[in-house]
Amino acid sequence: MGELIVIRHAQASFGSDDYDRLSDLGHQQAELVGAALRDMGWVPDRLITGTLARQKQTLRGMGFDKAPEEHAGWNEYDFHDLLRVKFGGTIPDPVQHDRKTHFRTLRDVLREWQGGGVEGARETWTQFSARIASARQAATREGAERVLVISSGGAIGQLTASALGAAPEQMIALNLQVKNTAISRFIFTPRAFFLHEFNATPHFAPKERAHLLSYS
Structure with a gap:
């Protein structure tokens, strides 16, 4: 079985003219989630981002050297x-x-x-949900066992709702829960795809880091 970890980008610049870039806090968050994966001994053999700057900046800040793929299907609505x-x-x-x-x-x-x-x-809702499904299929194609994707809250919400067979409105509730740099983990085979862990932030668990947690 393969493992897909999808991480929401670090904090972007809410309310600014250029939202699509990390804040100072976002850069700290990216470093911490990258260190957390390495501390777990989890090293990806496929890296993927969407095409958004905040997603690419998050991956760079995480400190993995392998050149990433880009797939626009992982972009936010x-x-x-x-x-x-x-x-x-x-x-x-x-x-x-x-x-x-x-x-x-x-x-x-x-x-x-x-x-x-x-x-x-x-983009219509139908188009959005279809591109998330397409992005998932591309990420879990044959050739990698540990896949790391940097995406966005809405895409992660829809991916999770789809894996659970939930109603479309559940995507909204999931979307608005996803924390910056939260880890969501999925297990896949050629015939199956299911949720293993959602919205985890072990890198903010120590009380001295709790103030670094954000949702937007």
């Missing part, structure tokens, strides 16, 4: 696009910059998107 479409082209300032307002609004917009709404968005 474009939440900026969904919110712009929902609000007629301009995202209200509280939705853009206040965390509680942002995530409460995003939850509602995702439900609408899953139901076929938010017409005019660059």
Whole structure:
């Protein structure tokens, strides 16, 4: 059996003009999760990221030398696009910059998107879920036993919901739980794929590191 570990990128730059880059905290988180995997003796033989800068920066910060593959299927859904479409082209300032307002609004917009709404968005829910399935198939193809993927919360939520056979709305609950640099582990064979561990952060377990945990 093969093992797939999917890690959410480290903290990005919420509320800034360029969200798609790690914060100072994010760089610390990336170093810690890389060290945690090495302490476990878990060394990947396939590395994959999406095409987003925050995903690539996270992997670089983790300190693995093997050249990664890129697969755009592991990218996040474009939440900026969904919110712009929902609000007629301009995202209200509280939705853009206040965390509680942002995530409460995003939850509602995702439900609408899953139901076929938010017409005019660059990607439909059906397209999003299909590309996550395609990315999973590519990552677990023959040739590697330990696969490490750096992805994003929505992609991890959908991958997990799919592995559990859960309803689409469960993806939203899972998505919004995923911590920065959290480890989710899956077991795969040519005919099976199932969840083994979800949203683990052993690298933040020591009390002196608890303040480094973040969700966005």
